[in-house]
Amino acid sequence: MSTRPCVKICGLLPGDDVTFASDPVITHVGFVMVPASRRFVSAEAAAVMVEQVRNQVQTVGVFSDADFDSALAAVRAAHLDVAQLHGSESVELCNSLKSAGCKVWKSVPVPLVQPDRTAILEACERYMPVVDAILLDAKPPRDGVSGLTGGNGVAFDWTILADVCAALDGFPLWVAGGIAPENVHALFRSCRPYGIDLSSGVETDGRKDVKRIAQLIKAVASIEYAK
Template sequence: MRSLPLLKICGLRPGDDLSFLRHPAVTHVGVVMVPASRRYVSPDEAGDLVRTAKRLRPDVTTVAVVSGGSREEIGEGARRAGVDVVQLHGGEPRDVAERLREAGFRVWRAVAFDPGDDVTSFLDTLRSHASSADAILFDAKPPSDAKPGVTGGHGRAFDWDRLAEMARAFSFDWWVAGGITPENVRDLLRRVRPVGIDVSSGVEVGGRKDVRRIDQLIQAMEAWGHESLSLS
């Protein structure tokens, strides 16, 4: 039985050092195919990154983050990138998710978590999303000055205690993103038990993925794992 949550390192770009894939704790990698994002990569650049990752770790799961565009554009971009999962960040219609799944992709839905939302309506929205997705990913709401269409990757955390309260009602696989770092991941995992965590800016130095920061994150996760086993 796996004691640690799954771990996705997201926002890879050409030139990033992918040697962190030597560590089996990293189960997923992500590429951002949102043109307005500073981490944007084209479908062809994403494909190069995906092939490199798969050479290093054939078992790693690859994820394309998208926001907006028609179902045809999203599907074609995901096909060219050669990813396993498409992560919908733009509130795309249900038929987009269904067509992607019919085409053989797994689909994740990103949902902005706002502790001020009405609980009943928020849970109804989650159940609707979950019915056409393989997992839900919770992220912080974007800042007011965020670029249009850039709904994630801002490095902002949110109220994990509030999420822990709501999680009792979840009947689907769920992930957490937003402001996760080597310094706070143990605190996160003490509060909530997601299927996986999604990290981007928290393991960057100078805007690039940093192997040392990723190692520190994994060490902190493993320390939490030892801590939780000793308390069980």
């Protein structure tokens, strides 16, 4: 039996063409609820878009160091399926959201220079008991926008992925950062993650580009691997 990775298109904005959500290659879409992000959307705006893709894909809200009440309220107001925590959230906060009925993904930042495999694995193992998935993303640059912890369009060193995939032993692992239609196959030569998360890699001039997404769909559709 073979399967393809899950694919999430993140950072949707009001007015984006979301017809791509009907393609079976696309499994998730994401809405950034981080005020510092240029892709920020309110829960109310996200709720409108969620309704447009209802019964086609899973919907994900991206948060960065939001408190429990704010994150839970946004998830419920927008009728989201998943809360993706992309900051320095504690194990306790993750557990509280999961206990409240949320599916929770936790990001683990990967330094762009000399990533410490041991530290990354320890972070993954710390969160795994209280979340539904781990997401690896490139650590933002020091001179980046304050409060912005993802969506930088930069890839980390994918050679670490084989070790992480092996250590997680089937636990859902998402990979983000610098992924684009042109390098999807290179990523899957490094690792076979549960899912890939794209934003700027399928944008033109800062907005989602249906042609770029179509290129991604074609590239991913050609990837099959044994479970």
